Amino acid sequence: MPVRGNQFKKNTIREEVLEGQQQPYKKKISSESREGLPKFNFNNDRAIKIVGLFLLLLSLYFLVSFTSYLFTWQDDQSYVVDANGGWSNLFKTVAELKSNGAINPNIQNWTGKLGALLSHQFMYEWFGLASFIFVFVFVVIGYRLLFKVKLLSIHKTLAYSFFVLIFTSITLAFFHSFIGDYPHYIEGEFGYFSNLLLQAQIGSTGVGALLVFAGLTCLIIAYNLDFKIPERKPKPLKESFIADDVLIEEEEEDEEQLNDEDYIPKHVDFPIRNNQSNPKVIPIVQTMDNSFEVENTLEKEEFISEVNDDFDEVVNKISKPSPKVEDQEDLSLTIERTQEDAKAAELVEQFGAFDPTLDLASYKNPTLELLEQYGSGKIAVDTSELENNKNKIVETLNNYNIEIDKIKATIGPTVTLYEIIPAAGVRISKIKNLEDDIALSLAALGIRIIAPMPGKGTIGIEVPNSHPEMVSMRSIIATEKFQNTTMDLPIALGKTISNEVFIADLAKMPHMLVAGATGQGKSVGINTILVSLLYKKHPSQLKFVLVDPKKVELSLFKKIERHFLAKLPGEDDAIITDTKKVINTLNSLCIEMDQRYDLLKDAGVRNLKEYNEKFVKRKLNPNNGHKFLPFIVLVIDEFADLMMTAGKEVETPIARLAQLARAIGIHLVLATQRPSVNIITGTIKANFPARLAFRVTSKIDSRTILDSGGADQLIGKGDMLLSTGSDLIRLQCAFVDTPEVDRVTDFIGEQRGYSSAYILPEYVGDDGDGGSIKDFDPNDRDAMFEDAARLIVMHQQGSTSLIQRKLKLGYNRAGRIIDQLEGAGIVGPFEGSKAREVLMPDEYALEQFLSNLNKKD
Numbered sequence: 001m002p003v004r005g006n007q008f009k010k011n012t013i014r015e016e017v018l019e020g021q022q023q024p025y026k027k028k029i030s031s032e033s034r035e036g037l038p039k040f041n042f043n044n045d046r047a048i049k050i051v052g053l054f055l056l057l058l059s060l061y062f063l064v065s066f067t068s069y070l071f072t073w074q075d076d077q078s079y080v081v082d083a084n085g086g087w088s089n090l091f092k093t094v095a096e097l098k099s100n101g102a103i104n105p106n107i108q109n110w111t112g113k114l115g116a117l118l119s120h121q122f123m124y125e126w127f128g129l130a131s132f133i134f135v136f137v138f139v140v141i142g143y144r145l146l147f148k149v150k151l152l153s154i155h156k157t158l159a160y161s162f163f164v165l166i167f168t169s170i171t172l173a174f175f176h177s178f179i180g181d182y183p184h185y186i187e188g189e190f191g192y193f194s195n196l197l198l199q200a201q202i203g204s205t206g207v208g209a210l211l212v213f214a215g216l217t218c219l220i221i222a223y224n225l226d227f228k229i230p231e232r233k234p235k236p237l238k239e240s241f242i243a244d245d246v247l248i249e250e251e252e253e254d255e256e257q258l259n260d261e262d263y264i265p266k267h268v269d270f271p272i273r274n275n276q277s278n279p280k281v282i283p284i285v286q287t288m289d290n291s292f293e294v295e296n297t298l299e300k301e302e303f304i305s306e307v308n309d310d311f312d313e314v315v316n317k318i319s320k321p322s323p324k325v326e327d328q329e330d331l332s333l334t335i336e337r338t339q340e341d342a343k344a345a346e347l348v349e350q351f352g353a354f355d356p357t358l359d360l361a362s363y364k365n366p367t368l369e370l371l372e373q374y375g376s377g378k379i380a381v382d383t384s385e386l387e388n389n390k391n392k393i394v395e396t397l398n399n400y401n402i403e404i405d406k407i408k409a410t411i412g413p414t415v416t417l418y419e420i421i422p423a424a425g426v427r428i429s430k431i432k433n434l435e436d437d438i439a440l441s442l443a444a445l446g447i448r449i450i451a452p453m454p455g456k457g458t459i460g461i462e463v464p465n466s467h468p469e470m471v472s473m474r475s476i477i478a479t480e481k482f483q484n485t486t487m488d489l490p491i492a493l494g495k496t497i498s499n500e501v502f503i504a505d506l507a508k509m510p511h512m513l514v515a516g517a518t519g520q521g522k523s524v525g526i527n528t529i530l531v532s533l534l535y536k537k538h539p540s541q542l543k544f545v546l547v548d549p550k551k552v553e554l555s556l557f558k559k560i561e562r563h564f565l566a567k568l569p570g571e572d573d574a575i576i577t578d579t580k581k582v583i584n585t586l587n588s589l590c591i592e593m594d595q596r597y598d599l600l601k602d603a604g605v606r607n608l609k610e611y612n613e614k615f616v617k618r619k620l621n622p623n624n625g626h627k628f629l630p631f632i633v634l635v636i637d638e639f640a641d642l643m644m645t646a647g648k649e650v651e652t653p654i655a656r657l658a659q660l661a662r663a664i665g666i667h668l669v670l671a672t673q674r675p676s677v678n679i680i681t682g683t684i685k686a687n688f689p690a691r692l693a694f695r696v697t698s699k700i701d702s703r704t705i706l707d708s709g710g711a712d713q714l715i716g717k718g719d720m721l722l723s724t725g726s727d728l729i730r731l732q733c734a735f736v737d738t739p740e741v742d743r744v745t746d747f748i749g750e751q752r753g754y755s756s757a758y759i760l761p762e763y764v765g766d767d768g769d770g771g772s773i774k775d776f777d778p779n780d781r782d783a784m785f786e787d788a789a790r791l792i793v794m795h796q797q798g799s800t801s802l803i804q805r806k807l808k809l810g811y812n813r814a815g816r817i818i819d820q821l822e823g824a825g826i827v828g829p830f831e832g833s834k835a836r837e838v839l840m841p842d843e844y845a846l847e848q849f850l851s852n853l854n855k856k857d
């Protein structure tokens with residue numbers, strides 16, 4: 001199999017964590033001066049690679065030095081022995097060595113003085129020939145660290161190598177002891193003295209027996225060595241067949257086949273040993289490709305839990321020759337995986353898990369420095385303001401004979417929440433009705449009364465701070481909460497009333513409706529959503545479809561077209577500003593949705609996450625159309641505008657996407673200035689449980705968007721309410737200014753991207769650019785009509801892209817030709833993602849048809 005791009009799995013730790021953001025924000029500032037220098041902590045990919053490279057070279061050095069020692073040890077003896085200085089000779093000159101008594105001060109070992117000393121240490125003073133095992137261990141570990149390819153399990157390698165080292169050294173010493181009674185590099189001093197010690201305790205016979213025992217024990221652990229004494233083959237094969245039909249079939253087989261080693265019965269019930277007294281019988285079926293499957297999944301689970309779960313062992317055994325029937329009992333361990341799973345595991349073992357980010361392996365997420373820090377990040381509400389407000393609230397309530405037991409304040413970035421516990425017997429509705437009076441006495445806008453506070457047993461009064469604190473995007477992105485989030489699509493919306501960072505998962509929402517009067521922070525809110533996703537996601541994991549009828553709001557994102565945007569085939573601009581194109585795009589997204597559902601169905605999974613997990617584990621074959629599916633986030637700014645111009649044409653696909661698209665990773669964010677009922681219709685509302693409201697002008701608008709009042713009492717500038725169906729949370733939206741977005745998109749746009757935007761499926765509407773079938777006029781055929789017809793019939797494939805490619809035409813012209821071909825009856829109607837049906841069986845029929853058509857002209 002050719003080596004694929006994903007062979008060497010990159011360590012993505014460094015790439016996923018935004019560079020420079022591993023540390024909390026403050027630490028980062030202090031280390032800014034050292035920016036650019038690689039930081040060597042052990043999580044660092046570079047450090048790991050360097051260690052890997054070092055180990056590989058060390059193993060080579062050891063190999064050469066040990067091998068050389070076998071030939072040169074006698075020459076170097078006078079230099080390396082402790083009596084002449086040993087290691088202290090390392091830095092001595094030839095003259096000094098001579099004066100020390102070294103007979104041959106010129107080192108013969110191929111790896112110089114160090115090599116001579118090292119090999120003497122390892123081979124003579126320590127483990128003898130067994131020291132070569134160190135070379136092996138360094139290769140296994142070094143290779144793993146440098147290439148991220150697992151040659152062998154590191155734990156097993158270390159454990160077995162340790163055993164082999166000790167065992168070989170003592171065994172060689174044991175045998176050597178029969179020839180001579182002195183330490184030698186064959187066994188090393190360790191082996192020599194260990195053997196002496198053992199012999200003194202248990203004698204030569206005892207040591208021999210101990211070594212045989214240790215050796216066999218190791219083989220049993222490693223290979224489950226079988227000690228069965230071969231006996232005559234019995235012929236009870238037929239008895240173990242349970243299904244009659246198989247039995248009959250087998251009886252008809254000739255004797256030769258029954259003796260065949262590789263012969264496997266088609267349906268065998270294998271007795272499984274278990275702890276209970278009754279042996280269980282589990283039906284196991286041989287599949288087409290010689291692997292085994294347990295028929296009943298329930299039993300399969302039990303069965304699997306009983307068997308040794310060592311994965312390597314299972315894979316090993318699956319690849320071994322098929323079992324003979326008399327070995328049934330021992331082989332029960334081998335049958336728990338389907339061929340497909342084993343193949344996937346093998347692929348993963350060979351190439352590592354599929355990593356979609358390797359397409360753009362050098363891609364770096366935007367850095368924190370691109371964002372501005374606004375304000376001090378601290379809340380500045382002085383105690384006198386708090387005291388004043390508290391007094392006024394208590395006073396106003398007292399004026400209406402409402403007694404308060406307790407009052408406490410929670411200070412947020414824009415508002416402070418005063419929670420009061422009224423005295424017993426006070427009616428909550430009475431306090432609620434005093435909203436305007438309290439606002440009057442505090443002389444403040446944007447007072448909101450929450451009576452009662454859900455789940456708290458108090459009544460909340462939100463009072464705006466006289467000096468609201470701006471929440472900068474940078475301060476949110478820098479938090480550990482955002483950095484370490486495991487959400488699929490994390491959006492850093494801002495801070496809550498208790499000054500906590502609020503991060504929501506768009507993938508769970510699963511769609512969001514954003515509303516707010518002009519100038520209240522809606523565009524900033526959309527930028528916040530987009531920027532937070534850009535900070536967390538790799539281009540291979542996420543695509544945006546951006547609709548911007550105002551043409552200016554989202555234009556900054558044009559720069560990231562080849563990284564994060566999706567568009568229709570043949571479109572020049574990825575950001576859609578034209579209503580007609582919006583309709584096409586929405587319908588195209590519906591096709592994408594249907595295609596994704598087909599893929600999910602084929603893969604036997606329920607959602608995008610499971611699908612991608614399966615794909616990453618190489619359980620889905622790309623040759624069958626499977627691919628890694630990125631999330632798609634559709635953002636529509638000024639949705640009202642679209643609804644006014646296109647109405648139902650927009651509403652239908654949006655409702656369809658909103659209803660069905662969550663499982664396949666398409667999420668919608670619709671923003672509107674005018675949250676009136678004819679824009680946010682019942683169908684749309686029902687499918688958008690998450691709604692974000694900035695300040696709106698009337699209570700009615702607030703009701704339309706949130707199903708309750710409150711949005712009309714906000715104070716603007718990013719003050720917002722998020723309704724997630726059950727809860728209503730007041731938030732201060734994180735602020736990200738246009739120049740910041742500009743820098744972030746520049747940072748991404750300047751990096752290597754894909755060759756084009758993510759291409760959505762082709763959709764040609766009824767009144768597409770080429771006109772409809774009814775419009776077909778044989779006299780008004782395109783000049784390339786006949787060529788295209790021949791091409792299509794020759795390939796028996798009615799696709800626009802084929803015409804585009806082969807005849808080198810633009811998308812629009814190719815689309816027009818295919819419509820004319822449909823009109824002429826050469827190809828069938830548009831069938832979504834599939835190519836159109838070709839109605840002419842062969843070129844002969846086509847030529848006749850064309851000549852008839854020409855005669856009519």
Ligand SMILES: Nc1ncnc2c1ncn2[C@@H]1O[C@H](COP(=O)(O)OP(=O)(O)OP(=O)(O)O)[C@@H](O)[C@H]1O
Nearest residue numbers: 470517518519520521522523524717718733734735
């Ligand atoms: N989160 C925020 N924090 C502080 N100030 C904000 C915030 N969001 C918006 N503002 C202020 O409000 C101004 C208007 O915001 P924005 O452009 O987002 O309004 P908008 O609702 O999109 O208006 P329009 O619908 O007319 O485009 C910004 O220029 C900024 O000064």
